[in-house]
Structure formats: C-alpha cells, structure tokens
Amino acid sequence: MLETGPVAGIRNLHPAYCSLLIRFDPLRTDHEMLESAVCDCVEQFDSVVSIEPRTVEIPIRYGDEFGPDLEDVAKLHGITSKEVVELHASATYTVYFLGFVPGFAYLGGLPEKIATPRRQTPRKQVPQGSLGIAGNQTGIYPCSTPGGWQIIGRTPLEMFRPNRENMSLLSIGDRVRFVPLCD
Amino acid sequence: MRLIEVQSPGLFTTVQDLGRDGFGPIGVSPSGAADPTALRLGNRLVGNAEGAAALEMTLLGGTFVFPQGGMIALAGGDFETSIPLWTARDLPPAQTLRIGPARSGARCYLCVRGGIAVPLVMGSASTHVMSGLGGLEGRPLRKGDVLRVGPQPLTPSKGTISPGVLQQLAPRKVLRTTDGPQHHWFSANEFYRTVYRVSEDSNRVGIRLQGPAMTLPNSGHMITEGVTLGAIQVPQNGQPVILFVEQQTTGGYPKIANVISADIPSLGQLRPGDEIRFERIEIAEARRLLRRQEALFQ
Numbered sequence: 001m002l003e004t005g006p007v008a009g010i011r012n013l014h015p016a017y018c019s020l021l022i023r024f025d026p027l028r029t030d031h032e033m034l035e036s037a038v039c040d041c042v043e044q045f046d047s048v049v050s051i052e053p054r055t056v057e058i059p060i061r062y063g064d065e066f067g068p069d070l071e072d073v074a075k076l077h078g079i080t081s082k083e084v085v086e087l088h089a090s091a092t093y094t095v096y097f098l099g100f101v102p103g104f105a106y107l108g109g110l111p112e113k114i115a116t117p118r119r120q121t122p123r124k125q126v127p128q129g130s131l132g133i134a135g136n137q138t139g140i141y142p143c144s145t146p147g148g149w150q151i152i153g154r155t156p157l158e159m160f161r162p163n164r165e166n167m168s169l170l171s172i173g174d175r176v177r178f179v180p181l182c183d
Numbered sequence: 184m185r186l187i188e189v190q191s192p193g194l195f196t197t198v199q200d201l202g203r204d205g206f207g208p209i210g211v212s213p214s215g216a217a218d219p220t221a222l223r224l225g226n227r228l229v230g231n232a233e234g235a236a237a238l239e240m241t242l243l244g245g246t247f248v249f250p251q252g253g254m255i256a257l258a259g260g261d262f263e264t265s266i267p268l269w270t271a272r273d274l275p276p277a278q279t280l281r282i283g284p285a286r287s288g289a290r291c292y293l294c295v296r297g298g299i300a301v302p303l304v305m306g307s308a309s310t311h312v313m314s315g316l317g318g319l320e321g322r323p324l325r326k327g328d329v330l331r332v333g334p335q336p337l338t339p340s341k342g343t344i345s346p347g348v349l350q351q352l353a354p355r356k357v358l359r360t361t362d363g364p365q366h367h368w369f370s371a372n373e374f375y376r377t378v379y380r381v382s383e384d385s386n387r388v389g390i391r392l393q394g395p396a397m398t399l400p401n402s403g404h405m406i407t408e409g410v411t412l413g414a415i416q417v418p419q420n421g422q423p424v425i426l427f428v429e430q431q432t433t434g435g436y437p438k439i440a441n442v443i444s445a446d447i448p449s450l451g452q453l454r455p456g457d458e459i460r461f462e463r464i465e466i467a468e469a470r471r472l473l474r475r476q477e478a479l480f481q
Binding site for chain 1: 204205206209211213305313315316317406407409410411412431432433444466469473474477
C-alpha cells in the first residue's frame, strides 16, 4: 500500500520477516506524519484484496560441483544426498522478503528434516545462481558474493537483471518450486 | 560529442550520482556518491544539476584526457593536482589532467559540465559495484575506457563557493548519532567514550571500525530486519561497522546507533587510520542540523 499510494517523503522500504523499515527524507516529512500514514494503511488491511500468489518453477542442478555442501548436509542428517534433493524439491516455498543483495529472496518452507546451520567458515566467493540452506531458510545467490549458506545446487536462471521488466525473478509472496535438472 | 579518455583510472574510480531510491523491496540499496555534499557542490560549480553524474576517485586520482576540452571542477578531498579544489576551470582541447594521491580526505569528485553520460539503470547512473549494475558496465574505471559527456546545461557556472560555506560543510571526525533500534543491548558509556580507528577493510559497503570489542548480551542473535544507511551494526566480534552507500538492505546484527543524515557526507571522507568518535543527540536536534546544513545550499 505504501508502494502504490506513496506517502510524501518516503525514500525506501525494507520489508523483512516481521518488520518494515521505512527510510524517509526528514526535510519532507517526520516520524509523526509517517506513523499516522502507516496506521491508516494498517486499518485498511482487511479491505485489501490480496492477489492470488503466482508459482515460479526454478530449475536446479543439485550436487557435484554445483552443490559442494550437499553431501555434508546429507551426512549431518544421516540420509543420502538423493533424499536431501527429493525433500528439497518436494516442498513449495514462499518468498518472505528480498534483502542482502539485489534479488536475494528469503524462502520459507524448508522441510525441517534438512534444516542446516550455516557453514562454520563463510566462503569468500559463492558463485552466481548457487542454491543454499541456512537454518530453516533456503535461497539463491543472484550474484557472486561472499556467503555462509550451505550450497546444495545451482540454477542457470538469472535471478536479477536490472534492465529486464521484472528486474527480480522473484517478488514478495511468490510461491517457489525447485525442479531438479538431469544430465 | 565531448569525451573523456581514461589514461589511468586511479585506485578505485566509479561513476556516481545521488543514487537510486525505492528498490529496497528487491534488495537494492541506493548506492550514489559517498560524499553527496561534495558531488552537489562540484556540480554547482560547473553549472550542472546537483545530482549530475561525476567521477568519484578514492585515495588516488587518475589521469584523464579531454580531447574536446570542457569545463570541470574538483570537489571533496584535496588530491594533488595542478588545478585548485572547489573552482570551475575551462580545459582547452587535448588537455591532460593528472590527479595524484589524497592530501586530505578520501574521495574527490571530478565534475564535468554536462555530466558523465552513461545509460541509467533503475533511474540512476550510480555504479553499484558488488552487484555490477549502473555506471560504466557496473564496474570501476579501467585504463582505456572512454566516457561520454552529456549535453551542456543552460545554467551558468557558479565559479567558486564561499569559504564560509565550505568551512561549515567541512567533513567531521566527531560523528553525531541517534539511538539505534537495539541501543539498549549495549553500554552507551563504553561506545561514546571510545575513539575508533577506521580499518583498511572499509569500502562503499561498510566502514569497519577498530576499538575495544563491545560485549553483546545473550549471544546477540536477532531476527533479520531492514537496515539503513549510517546504521552502526555490532557483529559477533564486537567491532562496529557503519553501513554505507552500497549497504546490504537487511541484516541480522544489532544496531547501537545511527549516524545522522547531516553527517553522512563526512563518512565519505574517512580514510583508513582516521580516528573518530561518536556523539549522541536527539532526533529533533538531528533534524535541525540537517535543515541548517540544507539552508547552506540555497
């Protein structure tokens, strides 16, 4: 609502799991005015018709050089790599929010059986398109960055491209399914 | 069309304007000039709109050739070169401009009348280096690059800026802050008494500080939330990091304080080894300081 009916002075919105950070221009508005604008939005929540979420399928090459942590994840849970892949690809995920770097979607809905803590030592460079697990979250690195998530696969899709109509392949609220690619 | 040829790029030179707002929901931080005050003043000197794109040089300047000549100005940190800072100059055709290391400050803007013309990405010419978008091919300049200069504006050059204004806008080493969302997790006394040293690892993403490690209560874990420019995060090692123009948009570390808007430009002039400290003020005071600073631009 704050995006479609802009309130004067808002410069940026940073949604997360259970918070929304609003960055504003203090020369154009102040805390009190924003607070009342946000409260108005909250009051109208019930009357807003939420759109049916779309489902996006993302092809993934699991394991081998694309998923260097797949075997470790399997070992940690006492199951086979194949079972990790089956579990990961069986779930439907929800995009909670995007953050960290452009186009990085935090996905909820990971089967509890394969929830895995971050790596002890983060990698200096995680390749673009890498699919990772951190705790009960999963997500894809849209660009090559340092990162500590357990990498189990990679997608050939470009998750973020600035001059595309949908710059980010995923948006908040989307449903996501991963489709294993075979050789 | 006017061009600029890059004979040597310097240490880390990027195309920057005032950044791109509004893309937080897809994880894109604004980027933009590290010292927006210097960029705005530099653009005024050559008669550009305040937010025209310029070259941001870091610690060491580059060597640039102007085959068709043109009007330029240098703004921000004082870098060794043959023309004075804060003054518009007309360069004759084929002139070469050599800019050396910083004598003070960390960033110097080379503003050109007409601005640097690069394709806008999400409404801005600003380079966002980590994600490789904007500016010239999303990267710092290289030897042999050729930049285009935009059409000449109709507004006249401003020539110089009054020394009084420059003095009032001079970068600060005592940065004023307001309380961060998790300020009560920390000892304010410890934080505001400490003199911090700016680490070599600092860049446009974050300014890393070195000082006595701060203690984080109850393991310091929290749910990831939005973070903004100037937020002072304290990660597990207890050494604060000031989130800067190419910041990540969300983060999971507690934030003790936030540098006020009026002092953000000062962050762009911090160099490794600088000693800084923080001074806590109220939000109303922060707003008053910003208004007063903005009035200097009128």
